Amino acid sequence: MASRNALGSSGEKPGAERHGGAPLDTAHGKTDAPATSPAAQGGNSNSNRAIEIKDLVCGYGKNQVLHGVDFSADLSKITAIVGSNGSGKSTMLKALFGLCDVKSGSIHALGRDITHVPTHSILGYGISYMAQRKNVFQDLTLRENLAVVTGLRNAEQAMDHFPELLPFLDRPAVTLSGGQRQLLAMAMVLVHKPRIMLFDEPTAALSPKNADIIIGKIKDLNAQHENCIVLVEQNVKHALRNCDKVYLLASGNVVYSGDPATLLDDKDLASKYLGMTPQ
Amino acid sequence: MTIILFDGLIYASVLAVLCVGLSLTYKITSVPNFAHTSFAILGMYMALIMSKVIGLSVYVALPVAFAASGALALFMYYGIIRILQKKKSSLISLIIATLAFDMFMIGVLNIIADGVRNTYRVNSRDFTLRSLDTVIGGDGGLPLVFIVTIVLLAGLALGLYFLLYRTSFGMSMRGAIENESLAQTLGINTRTIFCFAWFLSGGLAGMAGVLMAMWFQGDPSLAAIMLPSIFAGSIVGGFSSIYGAILGGLLVGLSEVVGTSVLIDLLGYWVIPYRPVIPFIAMIATLLVLPGGLIQLITKYQKRRKTMMRKSKEEEEGDSVGT
Numbered sequence: 001m002a003s004r005n006a007l008g009s010s011g012e013k014p015g016a017e018r019h020g021g022a023p024l025d026t027a028h029g030k031t032d033a034p035a036t037s038p039a040a041q042g043g044n045s046n047s048n049r050a051i052e053i054k055d056l057v058c059g060y061g062k063n064q065v066l067h068g069v070d071f072s073a074d075l076s077k078i079t080a081i082v083g084s085n086g087s088g089k090s091t092m093l094k095a096l097f098g099l100c101d102v103k104s105g106s107i108h109a110l111g112r113d114i115t116h117v118p119t120h121s122i123l124g125y126g127i128s129y130m131a132q133r134k135n136v137f138q139d140l141t142l143r144e145n146l147a148v149v150t151g152l153r154n155a156e157q158a159m160d161h162f163p164e165l166l167p168f169l170d171r172p173a174v175t176l177s178g179g180q181r182q183l184l185a186m187a188m189v190l191v192h193k194p195r196i197m198l199f200d201e202p203t204a205a206l207s208p209k210n211a212d213i214i215i216g217k218i219k220d221l222n223a224q225h226e227n228c229i230v231l232v233e234q235n236v237k238h239a240l241r242n243c244d245k246v247y248l249l250a251s252g253n254v255v256y257s258g259d260p261a262t263l264l265d266d267k268d269l270a271s272k273y274l275g276m277t278p279q
Numbered sequence: 280m281t282i283i284l285f286d287g288l289i290y291a292s293v294l295a296v297l298c299v300g301l302s303l304t305y306k307i308t309s310v311p312n313f314a315h316t317s318f319a320i321l322g323m324y325m326a327l328i329m330s331k332v333i334g335l336s337v338y339v340a341l342p343v344a345f346a347a348s349g350a351l352a353l354f355m356y357y358g359i360i361r362i363l364q365k366k367k368s369s370l371i372s373l374i375i376a377t378l379a380f381d382m383f384m385i386g387v388l389n390i391i392a393d394g395v396r397n398t399y400r401v402n403s404r405d406f407t408l409r410s411l412d413t414v415i416g417g418d419g420g421l422p423l424v425f426i427v428t429i430v431l432l433a434g435l436a437l438g439l440y441f442l443l444y445r446t447s448f449g450m451s452m453r454g455a456i457e458n459e460s461l462a463q464t465l466g467i468n469t470r471t472i473f474c475f476a477w478f479l480s481g482g483l484a485g486m487a488g489v490l491m492a493m494w495f496q497g498d499p500s501l502a503a504i505m506l507p508s509i510f511a512g513s514i515v516g517g518f519s520s521i522y523g524a525i526l527g528g529l530l531v532g533l534s535e536v537v538g539t540s541v542l543i544d545l546l547g548y549w550v551i552p553y554r555p556v557i558p559f560i561a562m563i564a565t566l567l568v569l570p571g572g573l574i575q576l577i578t579k580y581q582k583r584r585k586t587m588m589r590k591s592k593e594e595e596e597g598d599s600v601g602t
Contacts, residue, residue: 061367097464123466134461137454144450149465151447188465 048074049111050196050228051096056105058095064103065091067252073245075195076226078218080243080260082236083273087249089232090132093198096230097122097129109196128194132201132232135185138174142184145173149191161217162187179210186217196228197221203235211235215242236274240264248273283540285425289494291532292432296487297505298512298528299435299521300480304352306456306519307476308360310370313377315509316502317384318348318481322488323497324391324403330411331401337411337493338427344485352481353474355380361473381502388499405496412493424493431486436525443521452476504555508535511558515565517572526573531558 053071057064065088073079081089094100096107098119107115109125117125137145142165146155159166162183168176173184182202189197199218203211219242222229233239240246240260248256248263250273256263264270301315322344329340359376368376392403413423443449455462455469462469491497508531516527535557542550565572 099460099464119460119463120466120468123464129464131461131464134458137457137461139457140450140454144453147447148451148454148462148467152445152450192466 048076050075050109051230052106052108053092053096054106056092056095056107057103058091058100058105059103060091060100065100065252066095068105069249069252069254071247071254071257073196073228073230075228076222077244078222078229078231078242079245079247080231080233080239081247081249082233082239083249084275085234086251088252089249090200091252092249093129093200093230093232096127096198123192123194126192126195127198128189128192128196129198130185130189130200130202132204136173136176136181136188139172141170141172142176143169145184145188146191149188158187158191161190177210178206179213182206182210182214183217186214190221193225194227196230198230198232200232201234202231203233203238211238218242283536285422285494287533287536289425289428289490290536291529292428293487293491294505294508294512294532295432295525295528296435296483297509298516298524299439300483301509301513302516302518302521302524303476303480304356305513306521307473308356308364308373310360310373310377311510311518312355313374313506314355314381314384315480315484316505317381317388318352318484319488319491319505320388320497320499320502321348321351321384322485323492323501324388324395324488325485326408326489326492327401327403327406327497328395330408332395332399337408337489340489341486344489345482346485348485348488349478349482351384352484353478355481356477357474361470381506385499385502388502392499405498406492407496408493422494424490428490428494431490432525435483436522439521448472507555507562508532508558511562511565514562515572517574520572520574523572523574523577530573531561534558534561 049072051071051073053069056066056069056071059065069088069092071092081092083089091100095102096109096114098114098117102115105115106113109127112125114122114125114127122129137148140148143155146158150158156166156169159169165180165183165187168180173181176184186202202214202218206214215238218229218231221227231239231243240263243260245258246256246260246263247254248269255273256266256269263274297315297319300318301312304310304312304315322340325344325347326337326340329335329343330337355377359380360373363373363376395401395403409422415421415423415426441449443453451462451467452472452475454465455467455472459469462472491501509528512528512531513524514527515531516525517523535554538557539551539554569575
């Protein structure tokens with residue numbers, strides 16, 4: 001079940017869930033857990049559940065960005081977060097990675113509470129995060145960038161999935177094209193073989209061809225390793241075409257979660273929040 | 280002439296070591312540390328205590344001063360700078376905090392100096408440990424401090440190169456300096472790295488202080504006297520570059536000693552009190568003409584050279600395809 005919060009008048013649709021009440025969706029065969037279950041305590045009642053966020057309130061200093069958000073994502077699925085600028089998409093990922101101030105609520109990953117885990121330790125919980133911008137060290141060469149995460153000896157091995165970058169191994173990252181830089185950033189976050197991968201607008205400022213390459217890599221990863229991928233995307237069509245589940249955020253609240261096709265069918269939501277004109 | 284050479288090279292090398300520390304902490308915290316010379320003066324008094332009070336070789340003071348001044352720098356970072364940064368204090372507040380710490384340390388160093396003099400009857404003001412040094416080759420020979428100072432600077436330059444460019448820890452350090460939050464998301468504990476850098480910076484200053492005491496006169500007031508020279512060295516070289524700091528420190532140090540000597544010959548001894556004017560002129564001239572320092576000039580030249588080499592290579596390849 002997915003839900004609508006702001007526009008509850010349209011009623012429930014198959015694969016869509018109403019927000020504001022029960023936060024957990026059943027779109028992928030999951031059920032709300034009883035209060036005493038691990039899920040209710042923030043744990044994981046579903047073996048496939050990778051991320052569980054409950055009633056999250058967070059922001060930067062005094063500026064509150066997310067106002068009580070519930071969110072979940074599963075292993076072997078791609079979950080997209082869409083919404084307009086300032087809706088809180090990137091903040092959601094940053095909260096997962098300890099990069100913003102969590103005021104209340106809980107964040108669980110693979111059944112473990114990571115709400116207040118420091119950023120540098122989160123990688124140890126099987127989660128990696130690729131930031132939207134400045135996601136590689138510009139002054140370092142490709143080899144050095146990889147050595148930061150793998151150690152010097154294994155730097156080249158980290159390029160296994162990215163043979164297209166091998167010729168540039170000893171070039172400073174600042175000299176790479178936008179697409180090459182995104183591939184390098186992906187190579188860096190994949191080194192630790194994470195079970196959960198968070199991508200913050202990985203196709204931003206890329207040409208359509210490069211954007212397709214990046215999305216293709218993400219889908220390949222998902223297919224090969226069955227990990228949980230959370231994708232924040234400004235390009236809604238791109239995101240909805242490639243995800244299994246979508247969250248629509250507006251002003252720091254979830255206004256829809258569930259099946260991407262259902263979101264596209266909902267003309268109210270699509271026009272109001274995604275800027276899509278009804279056809 | 281020999282004395283001027285020794286004076287110039289020892290002073291310039293010590294200054295370069297201090298400039299490296301100042302630039303390192305500036306790169307990491309983006310705060311110019313006005314208390315940096317205090318770490319050196321603490322090292323100076325460690326040398327005095329180890330040699331004149333405890334009776335050990337003055338060179339034993341090198342590791343002791345490294346540890347003591349390193350710990351002081353670590354305390355300053357962890358106990359003051361980091362807390363203020365967490366509170367999102369402005370740069371002005373951070374600079375004032377380093378100035379306040381410097382003033383506090385000058386007080387502490389004066390207490391140490393008076394304590395040593397009153398308790399052990401040892402001269403602790405305007406003192407020098409030059410007479411305790413070994414001279415290689417007898418009277419008129421090479422003082423050991425000269426060799427140790429040059430070796431320390433060369434070792435520092437090579438050691439830092441090895442650390443920063445040949446170890447993954449050093450690469451993480453460079454990464455953390457460039458983009459702290461990215462480093463954290465990649466699992467790097469930036470707090471440990473920054474603490475290490477501050478400890479290293481303070482420790483090096485402490486060692487520089489020991490070497491200063493073995494050639495020049497030591498006094499708590501030296502903290503304030505040397506500060507403009509260190510800032511001038513770092514700015515002339517390029518404030519955020521470690522190798523620029525070495526270059527700038529050497530240049531400013533040599534200019535101060537040799538320049539003053541030349542001016543004495545030309546104008547007379549009355550110019551001596553005006554010696555600090557030299558680093559000020561160097562600093563202002565650099566800021567006006569080349570704000571990025573000498574390293575900016577070198578980087579530009581290297582880039583141009585690389586571009587020219589790439590172009591000529593492309594032309595050669597084009598010619599060979601054409602034939």
